Amino acid sequence: MSAFAATLKPRKSPVQARSAVTVEALHAAAIQVLIQESLSRCTTTRIAERAGASVGSLYQYYPNRDALLAAVLEKHLEGIAAAVERACHEHRGKQLSEMAAAFVVAFLAAKLRDPEEAKALYAVAEERGGAVLAARMRVRIAAAIAAMLASASDARFDDPAMVAKIALGALLGPVQALLKEHAPAQVRPRLERELVLLVTAYLQAHQFTPKRPD
Numbered sequence: 545m546s547a548f549a550a551t552l553k554p555r556k557s558p559v560q561a562r563s564a565v566t567v568e569a570l571h572a573a574a575i576q577v578l579i580q581e582s583l584s585r586c587t588t589t590r591i592a593e594r595a596g597a598s599v600g601s602l603y604q605y606y607p608n609r610d611a612l613l614a615a616v617l618e619k620h621l622e623g624i625a626a627a628v629e630r631a632c633h634e635h636r637g638k639q640l641s642e643m644a645a646a647f648v649v650a651f652l653a654a655k656l657r658d659p660e661e662a663k664a665l666y667a668v669a670e671e672r673g674g675a676v677l678a679a680r681m682r683v684r685i686a687a688a689i690a691a692m693l694a695s696a697s698d699a700r701f702d703d704p705a706m707v708a709k710i711a712l713g714a715l716l717g718p719v720q721a722l723l724k725e726h727a728p729a730q731v732r733p734r735l736e737r738e739l740v741l742l743v744t745a746y747l748q749a750h751q752f753t754p755k756r757p758d
Contacts (some may be wrong), residue, residue: 578664627654
């Protein structure tokens with residue numbers, strides 16, 4: 545592990561229930577400060593005050609602010625990846641249209657569960673180790689999508705891994721734009737319909753049907 549990566553690693557994980565509550569409070573406080581203040585004003589002092597804890601308590605679990613924010617981001621990304629993985633696993637062997645809707649809906653539901661949190665964490669994802677965590681999430685999701693596509697009952701892809709990466713990319717851009725533009729909540733159902741249509745059309749256009757022997 546590099547010295548850089550080590551600075552983002554928690555000092556310890558909570559074992560007792562009381563410790564878990566403290567860490568959860570610190571995570572929630574970090575998100576609240578990010579939303580209400582900004583990344584530059586999100587300090588360990590402000591986070592601890594918002595959590596009702598001492599700065600010393602924060603440092604028991606995290607060596608610095610960035611390690612705490614990395615943990616918050618990782619938890620957020622883990623929730624998204626796990627939700628899409630479940631949806632993809634449950635839809636293996638289904639028809640292509642069902643698969644497209646399943647992973648688009650799962651991704652949006654997890655990503656937009658708390659739009660303000662998701663938007664605030666974009667700033668963290670662009671700092672220090674955030675990009676690495678986001679890349680890992682994309683790899684996990686793309687792998688789950690590719691495995692699902694490879695099992696489609698009505699399609700064959702010559703390169704499901706590539707198709708999965710592009711399909712995922714088609715979701716990431718519009719969702720990020722939606723969050724950064726402060727789009728109203730009413731837009732989400734329309735966004736879901738449009739992205740399901742977009743991804744379904746893309747997958748169906750790239751189906752690979754082996755030639756029948758003469």
